[in-house]
Amino acid sequence: MTIVEMNTTPSPNHPGAMFESAEEPMSRPDEGPVAPGPTPSALPVSVPPQPSNPPPPSSEKPNAGGSDKEEEDGVDFNRLKLRLRSRTGELMKDIEFDKPKLRLEIRDLHHAGTAKFLDAVNASTLLSRAVANVQRLLYHSPSDSTTYCPRTRSVTVILRDMGGVAYTTGTELDDDHKEIHFSLGYINGIQGPPERLADEINGVLTHELVHCYQWNAKGTCPGGLVEGIADWVRLRCGLSPPHWRQETTGEWDRGYQHTAYFLDYLEHRFGDGTVRRINEKLRLQKYDPKLFWTELLGRPVEQLWEDYASSVAERSKHYVDAGRERLQRMEILPETEESTT
Numbered sequence: 001m002t003i004v005e006m007n008t009t010p011s012p013n014h015p016g017a018m019f020e021s022a023e024e025p026m027s028r029p030d031e032g033p034v035a036p037g038p039t040p041s042a043l044p045v046s047v048p049p050q051p052s053n054p055p056p057p058s059s060e061k062p063n064a065g066g067s068d069k070e071e072e073d074g075v076d077f078n079r080l081k082l083r084l085r086s087r088t089g090e091l092m093k094d095i096e097f098d099k100p101k102l103r104l105e106i107r108d109l110h111h112a113g114t115a116k117f118l119d120a121v122n123a124s125t126l127l128s129r130a131v132a133n134v135q136r137l138l139y140h141s142p143s144d145s146t147t148y149c150p151r152t153r154s155v156t157v158i159l160r161d162m163g164g165v166a167y168t169t170g171t172e173l174d175d176d177h178k179e180i181h182f183s184l185g186y187i188n189g190i191q192g193p194p195e196r197l198a199d200e201i202n203g204v205l206t207h208e209l210v211h212c213y214q215w216n217a218k219g220t221c222p223g224g225l226v227e228g229i230a231d232w233v234r235l236r237c238g239l240s241p242p243h244w245r246q247e248t249t250g251e252w253d254r255g256y257q258h259t260a261y262f263l264d265y266l267e268h269r270f271g272d273g274t275v276r277r278i279n280e281k282l283r284l285q286k287y288d289p290k291l292f293w294t295e296l297l298g299r300p301v302e303q304l305w306e307d308y309a310s311s312v313a314e315r316s317k318h319y320v321d322a323g324r325e326r327l328q329r330m331e332i333l334p335e336t337e338e339s340t341t
């Protein structure tokens with residue numbers, strides 16, 4: 001077993017930690033974001049969690065606002081400083097989200113998938129960027145008072161020989177520590193040029209990292225929506241694999257890319273931050289299929305799904321018509337009656 005430590009524990013003086021300590025008035029909910037359990041879907045990304053050894057207990061301490069001296073005196077100067085900073089927009093720019101401790105654990109160095117992984121990506125850079133993307137897309141910025149980014153304290157990516165593709169789970173000791181199990185066999189089987197291999201690894205890990213940070217309506221969120229949000233982030237990061245298609249058959253909560261494209265439609269229709277609002281609502285309350293969408297977007301989800309299907313059909317027709325006109329201009333296709341009137 002090889003364990004590579006890739007990031008440092010957030011410093012007590014880390015601005016993000018300071019901000020959260022000072023500005024977050026809510027007590028921490030009992031239920032943190034939880035990796036979704038197995039879903040009945042045959043879609044490709046997650047497989048049911050399997051028993052695994054939890055990583056050793058972390059020696060990290062929760063982020064504290066100030067030094068021992070300050071606590072002894074009963075005055076937290078860091079918090080005071082942050083309150084001042086939060087009132088000046090310019091200074092807010094350098095405040096960042098808390099970064100989790102990132103670890104890479106390789107359980108089989110001789111597996112062909114291990115060499116492909118190590119050749120294709122710089123895991124340290126990739127994971128740091130992916131975490132930042134997930135935080136930005138789900139929570140915008142630490143100064144955004146409309147969202148609440150959970151303090152995921154560590155993420156351990158475990159490359160091992162297993163079936164399926166990947167899954168995410170909390171540890172038995174503490175749900176703030178997450179494990180992403182990633183199949184070496186799957187990595188070894190990824191076809192295509194090196195960029196495709198890197199994109200697929202990046203895409204799968206980005207999807208799984210969303211599970212480390214998203215809310216799940218206290219365990220009541222439909223699995224399809226959990227998976228859809230994860231693939232929406234992957235989509236927004238430009239990491240959609242070549243086989244993904246916008247499909248409007250079936251239900252809205254088929255999950256994965258089917259739901260991801262639907263969420264992207266909602267993001268365009270109702271404005272930037274719509275998926276963030278969905279995620280925030282999943283933090284605050286249990287999922288009620290009748291009320292959730294009407295309260296948030298003014299319509300039942302079934303109607304939104306129909307609107308989405310119509311929009312996709314209209315756009316497809318537009319592309320077909322435009323393609324036909326182009327071919328007719330090039331005199332490859334004869335002009336139709338309809339096109340001459």
Ligand SMILES: [Zn+2]
Nearest residue numbers: 045046227230
């Ligand atoms: Zn997933």
